[in-house]
Amino acid sequence: MLSKAIIKLVSSLEQKKYRLENNLFVAEGNKIAEEIIKTNFPIKFLIATSEWLSKNSLNKNIEIYEVEESEIKKISFQKTPQSVIAVCNIIENKLDISEIEQNLTLALDNVQDPGNVGTIIRIADWFGIKNILASYSTADVYNPKVIQATMGAFARMKVHYILLSELLRKLKNNNNLIIYGTTLNGKNIYEQKLESKGIIVMGSEGNGISKPVLEILSEQLLIPNFSNNLQKSESLNVATATAIVCSEFRRQQK
Template sequence: MFSKQQQKYVQSLQIKKYRQEHQRFLVEGAKSVVELLAADFEIELLLCTEKFFIENEKKLKKISVEQISQSELEKLGTLQSNDAALAVVKMRENGFLMADEKEFVLILDDIRDPGNLGTILRIADWYGIKKVVCSLNTVDFYNPKVISASMGSFTRIKAYYSEISKYIENIDKIKNIEIIGTFLSSENVHHFDFPPSGYIVLGNESNGISDEVEKFITKKITIPRFGQAESLNVGIATAVVLDNLKRRE
């Protein structure tokens, strides 16, 4: 039987404080859990329905599995409807990341909305970006809403949380690099000549890139507006910039 103490532990991982304390996070739903099973994360416990177990039994041989009902799954997690599975997973270490030769890394400056971060991860994965550096006040990578919105892409992208100004100072000491930032009025991204590698900075949903980070930007780009919309969602902006990046390759 799945005990009340275990239930309390799993439910606590919805809260950042307890995720950090236990260094564990939740992955919910059939698609995300199936993606997880193919990744290199360490799964502490998998809770699933009988149907999910039967469909994925061969993948579950080396994992601690507990079969429970759909209603129990939904009480433990954050999804309104979950007829498949929920996993308790060990976090990766917050290891330093930097761009390799012919590689771009995204730098996220104060992205607050978990849905936006999850979408950015999904878009980054689509365009082959494998590393994301996040400011300390960017939403938690392991927030259940981020994991859900990423649709499994969290398994293929590594994240590193740091104070952005100090991070850029550190990588700038290692080698000369281009730090490309998105702004409202700068060089048209459709005509911008992207370098072979570097960093692309995306700013806060309301305020854009902070003044503290702006001073490190070496190239400024903008997505030109042709209509009357006030702004673009940061996830959509990420897609536009990365699409233009790939067109230059």
């Protein structure tokens, strides 16, 4: 049985304030727990059922609380709780400018929806992108909804929260990096030569890329609409757009 202190701690981690105070966050679900264990991500403790524990080999140094499913349901942030909850240490990723210079990087400008941010992290992982630059107004990577949407990909990614416009300007002026951005006024992405190095900026769901960042862009790209209907969608979901853009960048690098 879990102590009141553990229940209180886990419940508090739904809020960013307490995640920062305790330097901890919650990752729920069988798939996510398995991914964390495989990547040796630092785990403070695990709360799991006996059935889950019997099927998974764990590092002996991990503190484990064996519980009934009913106890997991009481503290879970999910509508349909699974058999394991991992409470993990927040790690501070050091920004390595040389990594940014030599690779393709994503930048999120005020992307506030946690589900979209989590999905974008998963997309970046799929396309071999290791670093994501994020404005301070972008959803917290350790938000439970973000973690859930990553399906464990967060353990392999480096997300850096920075003053985005300032860093992009420095990278463009001092490091000669191309700063790409997706806009409705951009050039057809399928007709452009895309470089293997650079930064791809994705804007917020409602307002797109902010003006200070927009002014820094080297190239504006457009995902064309192929619909023949007069009435058509005004824009794409930001995570969907990210997947399309990353796919085209990687396709051209083959």
